[in-house]
Amino acid sequence: MRIGLFSDTYMPEINGVVTSIVTLQKELEKHGHTVFVVTTAPSALHVQKDGNILRLPGIEIKKLYGYRMSSPFSVVGLNDIATMHLDIIHVHTEFGIGTFARIVSKLLSIPIVATYHTLYEDYTHYLNFVQSATIDKTLRSLAGSLSKAYGTMCHELIAPSEKTRDILKGYGVEKEIHVIPTGLELSKFSRANFDSKQLQQLRTSLGIQEHEKVLLFVGRIAVEKAIDMILQSMQILVTRNVSVKAVIVGGGPYLDELKYLAKKLDLVDHVVFTDKKPNSEVPMYYAMSDMFVSASTSETQGLTFIEAIASESVVFAKERNILSDIIIEGESGYYFDDSNELARKIEEHISLPSQKQQQIVKKGLEMIQPLGSQPFYEAVYKVYLNAISKQKDEYAIVKIKMKQSNYFEVTLESAEEELALMISIESFYKYELEKGACVQREIVEEFKKEDSTIRSYLGAIRYLTVKDRTRKEMYDYLSQKTPLTIKEINQMIEQLENMGYIDDDRYLQQSLESMKVSLMGKKKIKASLVKKGIPYEKIDAVLLQEDDEDFVESAIKLIEQSKLMELNKNLTKTKEAIQSKLLRMGYNNDIIAEVMQRLHLEKDEEKESVLLSKEYDKQLIRLSKKYTGFDLKSKLITTLIRKGFEYAQVIEEVESRKDEFETN
Incomplete structure (x- = not known):
C-alpha cells in the first residue's frame, strides 16, 4: 500500500505527534508498505524534497504552538503528491498541512484517515491576549466547532484515548471513532541499551551527584504543560532536604519564563534545563532518570509516560483519564492533584525499600506491553482498509437546489450512478450537507427512503389540490402510485388528516351538497359515497337528516330539464322513461310515486x-x-x-x- 502521512510537525521536532508518526512510519515500512511524509519546510518560500519526505513552505508560529504551519494549499505540492499515487492519506494535524490533506483527498479522490492528537481548547490562551473570560469561552467554542468539522471531513477517525473520543463526541462528532493508543517501539527505550558508564557520563554532565535521584520531564515547554507545578514541588522537596534533582528536557515558548521562575524559587542548583534535544538522545535521558513527572492535563495519549515506564522510570501523573489502563496508584506509578501531593509522594517513593521500588517498575513494564508498535500498526492498518472500502461506497454532492421551503434537491454522484434526491431540511442540516462534501452509501440509502417519502407526500398534496379526496381515495392512490409500505401509507394519511388535508366528514357534507345540486337521489348519493370509502352508517346518519321534499323538488327539476315530457312518445312510454330516469339517478319508489303524481301526466x-x-x-x-x-x-x-x-x-x-x- 502507498501511504501518505500528513502533519504540520515532524522530525526533528520532539513531541507526541511526531513520536506517533515516526512509530507508525517505521512499522508500515517494516511490513512492506511505501510511506510518504508531507510536512512543513524550514523555508517559507521553497518546497523541499528528500526521498519520500515532501516539505511545503511554512512559517514558524512560536507564540501559538512552537511549530511551523504551511499554507492550506500548494499547487506544486499537489502536483508532487499526484505522482505518489497514494492509496490512503493519514492526516495527523488539523490546520495548514491538515487542511491541505483534506483538499488533496477530495481533488485526487484518495480515502483519508485522521488521527485527532491535540485538544485545542487547552491552547486558547495563546490567542486570548487580554485574558478575557468571554474571549476564552468563544475560543473554546470555536475550537469545538472546528474539531467537529475536521473530525467529520474524513472517512475514518482515530482517537489515541477514550478521553479524546469522549471529547470529540461532546463536540458533536457522530461518526465512529476508533480508539487506538499510539504504539511505541518499546525496545528503543529499554535501559539495557545503555551501559552504566554512558548513563553516569550523562548524569555528570548535568551536574547530578551520586546520591541524588533524578526527576525527569520530557516535552514541549509551554504553559499548558504546567511545569511550574513541578518546580513548586521541587521547592518543597529541597526544604525537606530530599536529594532530588529535576531535569527538564525540551524547548518551547515558556522556557525563559520557567527559568526565571526556577531562579525566583531558589532552585538554580536543583533544576537543569537542557533545552531541545534530538530524538536520538532522548532515550538516554529516560534511562538515566529514576522518576518521570508531568502535570499536564492537555494530553491525548501520554506517550512520554509510556516511554518513561519502558525505560524503567517510575511515573507521577496529574492526568488520570488517559492513563487509567497504565498507572495503578501505588502499583505501577502515582497520581497527584497539586504540588504538595506530588512532593509528598515523591518523598514517600524514595523512602520505599529498593525491592518495593523494583516491583513498581516491573508492574509498569507489564502494563505497557499491549502498547507496542506491532499492535498499533495492526489496528491502524485495519482502519486504512475500512477507509478504502468506505470511499468506494461514497457519493459526492455535486449540486444542491432549494425546493419549496422544507426540502432540498441534492444531486449525488458515485462511480456507478447519479442521483437527485429530495432531502428534508432537518436531514440537510443534521448531516451538514454542502456542495463538494462526500456521503457514505448507508446514509445515501437513508436519503433514498426519505426521497421516496417526500416525493410520495408531494404527489399526494398535488392529488389533493385538484379536488378533495377521502381517506380511501388517498390510500388507493398511495398504494398504487408510490413505493410506500402499508405502515408508511397509514402514517402519511394520518399526517395529512392532522394537517386538515383529508377530512371524510367534510368531504361527506360537501359531496352531499354537490350531488344534490346535480339532482341525484339518495340511493345514488349513498352508492357514490360508499365507493369513495365513506362508512354506510355515517352516510345514513347524514341522509336521515335531509328533507324528502327537497329530493321531490330535485326530481321534478331533473325531469323538466331532461324534457322527457316533450318527447314524441305515447303516455305509457313517457311515464316509463321518467321512472327509469329517476331510478337511474338514485330516487327511491316513494319519491318517484310522489313525482309522478305531481307531474299530472294525462293522455292526449x-x-x-x-x-x-x-x-x-x-x-x-x-x-x-x-x-x-x-x-x-x-x-x-x-x-x-x-x-x-x-x-x-x-x-x-x-x-x-x-x-x-x-x-x-
Whole structure:
C-alpha cells in the first residue's frame, strides 16, 4: 500500500505527534508498505524534497504552538503528491498541512484517515491576549466547532484515548471513532541499551551527584504543560532536604519564563534545563532518570509516560483519564492533584525499600506491553482498509437546489450512478450537507427512503389540490402510485388528516351538497359515497337528516330539464322513461310515486292516435318482410302493445286499416 502521512510537525521536532508518526512510519515500512511524509519546510518560500519526505513552505508560529504551519494549499505540492499515487492519506494535524490533506483527498479522490492528537481548547490562551473570560469561552467554542468539522471531513477517525473520543463526541462528532493508543517501539527505550558508564557520563554532565535521584520531564515547554507545578514541588522537596534533582528536557515558548521562575524559587542548583534535544538522545535521558513527572492535563495519549515506564522510570501523573489502563496508584506509578501531593509522594517513593521500588517498575513494564508498535500498526492498518472500502461506497454532492421551503434537491454522484434526491431540511442540516462534501452509501440509502417519502407526500398534496379526496381515495392512490409500505401509507394519511388535508366528514357534507345540486337521489348519493370509502352508517346518519321534499323538488327539476315530457312518445312510454330516469339517478319508489303524481301526466287522445298511426306504418313495413296473413297481424298487434299503446286502441287501429293490412 502507498501511504501518505500528513502533519504540520515532524522530525526533528520532539513531541507526541511526531513520536506517533515516526512509530507508525517505521512499522508500515517494516511490513512492506511505501510511506510518504508531507510536512512543513524550514523555508517559507521553497518546497523541499528528500526521498519520500515532501516539505511545503511554512512559517514558524512560536507564540501559538512552537511549530511551523504551511499554507492550506500548494499547487506544486499537489502536483508532487499526484505522482505518489497514494492509496490512503493519514492526516495527523488539523490546520495548514491538515487542511491541505483534506483538499488533496477530495481533488485526487484518495480515502483519508485522521488521527485527532491535540485538544485545542487547552491552547486558547495563546490567542486570548487580554485574558478575557468571554474571549476564552468563544475560543473554546470555536475550537469545538472546528474539531467537529475536521473530525467529520474524513472517512475514518482515530482517537489515541477514550478521553479524546469522549471529547470529540461532546463536540458533536457522530461518526465512529476508533480508539487506538499510539504504539511505541518499546525496545528503543529499554535501559539495557545503555551501559552504566554512558548513563553516569550523562548524569555528570548535568551536574547530578551520586546520591541524588533524578526527576525527569520530557516535552514541549509551554504553559499548558504546567511545569511550574513541578518546580513548586521541587521547592518543597529541597526544604525537606530530599536529594532530588529535576531535569527538564525540551524547548518551547515558556522556557525563559520557567527559568526565571526556577531562579525566583531558589532552585538554580536543583533544576537543569537542557533545552531541545534530538530524538536520538532522548532515550538516554529516560534511562538515566529514576522518576518521570508531568502535570499536564492537555494530553491525548501520554506517550512520554509510556516511554518513561519502558525505560524503567517510575511515573507521577496529574492526568488520570488517559492513563487509567497504565498507572495503578501505588502499583505501577502515582497520581497527584497539586504540588504538595506530588512532593509528598515523591518523598514517600524514595523512602520505599529498593525491592518495593523494583516491583513498581516491573508492574509498569507489564502494563505497557499491549502498547507496542506491532499492535498499533495492526489496528491502524485495519482502519486504512475500512477507509478504502468506505470511499468506494461514497457519493459526492455535486449540486444542491432549494425546493419549496422544507426540502432540498441534492444531486449525488458515485462511480456507478447519479442521483437527485429530495432531502428534508432537518436531514440537510443534521448531516451538514454542502456542495463538494462526500456521503457514505448507508446514509445515501437513508436519503433514498426519505426521497421516496417526500416525493410520495408531494404527489399526494398535488392529488389533493385538484379536488378533495377521502381517506380511501388517498390510500388507493398511495398504494398504487408510490413505493410506500402499508405502515408508511397509514402514517402519511394520518399526517395529512392532522394537517386538515383529508377530512371524510367534510368531504361527506360537501359531496352531499354537490350531488344534490346535480339532482341525484339518495340511493345514488349513498352508492357514490360508499365507493369513495365513506362508512354506510355515517352516510345514513347524514341522509336521515335531509328533507324528502327537497329530493321531490330535485326530481321534478331533473325531469323538466331532461324534457322527457316533450318527447314524441305515447303516455305509457313517457311515464316509463321518467321512472327509469329517476331510478337511474338514485330516487327511491316513494319519491318517484310522489313525482309522478305531481307531474299530472294525462293522455292526449289526438296525439296518441297520430303516434299510433306512425308506429303502425313503421312496424308494418318491418314485419311484412318476414310475416304474412294472420302471423303478420298478430306480430303487429303484439309489437304495438309492447310499444306502450293500449290494447283497445291498437285493435281499433288495426281494424280501421284492415284493407291496407290484408293487401300487405
